[in-house]
Amino acid sequence: MQTISADIVIIGSGVGGSAVAHQLAGSGAKILILERGDFLPNEPQNSDAEAVFVQSRYKTRDEWVDARGARYRPGQYYYVGGHTKFYGTAMFRFRASDFEATEMGGVPSPAWPVRYDELASHYTAAERLYGVRGKAGSDPTEPPRAAFPHAAIPHEPTIAALSDRLSAQGLRPFHMPSAVDYGPGGTCQRCGTCDAFACQFDAKGDAETRVLRPLLAHPDVRLERGAEVTRLIADDRGHDIIAAEVRRDGEMQRVEAPVFVLSAGAINSALILLRSASQVMPDGLANRSGVVGRNLMNHHLTGLMGVKPFALNETKFPKTLSVNDFYHGLPDDSEARGNIQMLGNIQGAMIRATYPATPKALANWLGRHSVDVLAMSEDLPNPDSRVRLLDGDKVEVDYRPGGTLAHDRFVRHVKRVLRRAGFPVVLRHGFGIQAPSHQCGTVRMGHDPASSALDALCRAHDHPNLYVVDAGFFPSSAALNPALTIAAQALRVGAHLRATRVT
Numbered sequence: 171m172q173t174i175s176a177d178i179v180i181i182g183s184g185v186g187g188s189a190v191a192h193q194l195a196g197s198g199a200k201i202l203i204l205e206r207g208d209f210l211p212n213e214p215q216n217s218d219a220e221a222v223f224v225q226s227r228y229k230t231r232d233e234w235v236d237a238r239g240a241r242y243r244p245g246q247y248y249y250v251g252g253h254t255k256f257y258g259t260a261m262f263r264f265r266a267s268d269f270e271a272t273e274m275g276g277v278p279s280p281a282w283p284v285r286y287d288e289l290a291s292h293y294t295a296a297e298r299l300y301g302v303r304g305k306a307g308s309d310p311t312e313p314p315r316a317a318f319p320h321a322a323i324p325h326e327p328t329i330a331a332l333s334d335r336l337s338a339q340g341l342r343p344f345h346m347p348s349a350v351d352y353g354p355g356g357t358c359q360r361c362g363t364c365d366a367f368a369c370q371f372d373a374k375g376d377a378e379t380r381v382l383r384p385l386l387a388h389p390d391v392r393l394e395r396g397a398e399v400t401r402l403i404a405d406d407r408g409h410d411i412i413a414a415e416v417r418r419d420g421e422m423q424r425v426e427a428p429v430f431v432l433s434a435g436a437i438n439s440a441l442i443l444l445r446s447a448s449q450v451m452p453d454g455l456a457n458r459s460g461v462v463g464r465n466l467m468n469h470h471l472t473g474l475m476g477v478k479p480f481a482l483n484e485t486k487f488p489k490t491l492s493v494n495d496f497y498h499g500l501p502d503d504s505e506a507r508g509n510i511q512m513l514g515n516i517q518g519a520m521i522r523a524t525y526p527a528t529p530k531a532l533a534n535w536l537g538r539h540s541v542d543v544l545a546m547s548e549d550l551p552n553p554d555s556r557v558r559l560l561d562g563d564k565v566e567v568d569y570r571p572g573g574t575l576a577h578d579r580f581v582r583h584v585k586r587v588l589r590r591a592g593f594p595v596v597l598r599h600g601f602g603i604q605a606p607s608h609q610c611g612t613v614r615m616g617h618d619p620a621s622s623a624l625d626a627l628c629r630a631h632d633h634p635n636l637y638v639v640d641a642g643f644f645p646s647s648a649a650l651n652p653a654l655t656i657a658a659q660a661l662r663v664g665a666h667l668r669a670t671r672v673t
């Protein structure tokens with residue numbers, strides 16, 4: 171088996187992994203990024219709904235099983251830049267209260283071992299890195315912050331009208347923070363596809379375009395594509411990680427380093443740790459607490475189509491509006507709570523991919539006569555909500571969402587809000603774990619090694635040279651999109667590594 175070595179090995183080139191590489195580049199350390207995917211091809215199909223949704227052109231061909239043993243192809247995307255190649259560019263900071271302990275219906279949602287104040291400067295750095303556009307002071311639940319790096323993207327007429335109608339109901343809609351290179355001199359072509367599509371014009375602020383690509387010019391940063399880490403190997407005491415086992419072109423390689431940063435995504439990082447079980451660590455690495463693979467969360471995500479039969483929606487970039495008036499609960503129901511934000515344009519092919527019996531003409535008509543909104547609520551951690559390996563290497567995702575009834579009450583309220591805003595028909599669709607777009611929580615951090623895998627700097631309690639910086643580290647999910655929080659914490663970890671691990 172071929173052996174290669176580096177000073178710091180980063181596994182996965184998504185938000186977490188690329189942020190750590192960004193902090194370490196230029197430190198003198200040899201950084202090796204191991205990424206199982208390749209560059210996403212730039213091709214017309216990037217923005218073709220038929221190719222993306224009906225043919226699932228970019229989804230992994232791997233199969234997982236659910237708790238009943240049914241096989242499915244998960245909505246997982248393995249490319250340089252990770253899931254941000256397809257993400258919707260909403261770049262929210264979590265609220266200060268999201269870092270505190272809460273509960274819903276008696277189910278606890280633990281405090282983070284880091285508070286908003288400790289992350290604030292890293293959020294600022296992450297917003298700069300991703301080129302986030304927004305308007306400070308307009309979101310009523312926003313934590314203390316300075317101006318955004320770029321001005322907010324203006325609403326197009328249909329969205330401006332919706333914003334007015336929401337304001338008329340006494341709500342405080344605001345400009346959604348978004349990482350798109352939009353506006354004069356920007357690369358955005360207003361092609362009308364963004365959320366869940368890849369960008370042919372590099373206008374989307376994704377981890378490859380904004381973070382990794384500039385690093386690759388650096389002589390000390392090396393990206394190995396098609397390099398799938400199967401497991402990590404610890405020393406005989408189970409203390410330090412000494413190597414990663416990597417599958418490349420059907421051959422196995424061994425990669426050695428003094429420091430390993432795991433960032434393969436919440437589900438895959440947990441699987442790598444579990445697959446790394448040995449005689450000394452029979453439950454897998456970083457898993458003395460038994461939490462690895464557990465507490466899988468994904469947000470409650472419900473799409474709502476507000477249909478107006480006689481109005482054509484010609485909006486190109488709808489993701490400019492959000493509402494947080496119900497983030498801490500409805501006036502008479504504190505548990506029915508969450509964020510409301512615009513989805514990207516829903517096209518007929520996307521509807522048919524989920525509801526194949528829908529006639530093409532009807533699906534296309536709905537796509538053109540609706541505004542599309544996402545209602546998002548916190549998912550609660552549950553140790554029985556988990557990923558695990560069965561019969562050797564079969565991946566089982568036994569997902570158990572927490573807070574479903576409260577989310578349903580929230581969605582019913584959002585439907586009423588949309589009807590009052592002039593949409594006589596509002597259709598709803600729940601996004602499930604088959605597309606685990608906001609997966610998190612499977613390698614949670616905390617102060618107590620008995621109930622968490624990682625400390626406040628994402629270092630494994632059990633292994634002093636192992637860090638995990640993807641969304642697996644979330645102790646709770648909040649009710650806002652995760653990418654900016656992953657980036658902020660990973661930048662914090664990267665700064666710590668540069669200060670302490672690099673000589």
Ligand SMILES: Cc1cc2nc3c(=O)[nH]c(=O)nc-3n(C[C@H](O)[C@H](O)[C@H](O)COP(=O)(O)OP(=O)(O)OC[C@H]3O[C@@H](n4cnc5c(N)ncnc54)[C@H](O)[C@@H]3O)c2cc1C
Binds near residue numbers: 397
């Ligand atoms: C359609 C869609 C829309 C979204 N919209 C938004 C949004 O608007 N705002 C937001 O904040 N979030 C959004 N998200 C979620 C966001 O994209 C993710 O939370 C974020 O990208 C996760 O980053 P990560 O670093 O944790 O993991 P990932 O992005 O999953 O990165 C992990 C990387 O590791 C690689 N990898 C996996 N296994 C291995 C292995 N064994 N060996 C080597 N490499 C491996 C993967 O290929 C990948 O590149 C969206 C997600 C999707 C799918």
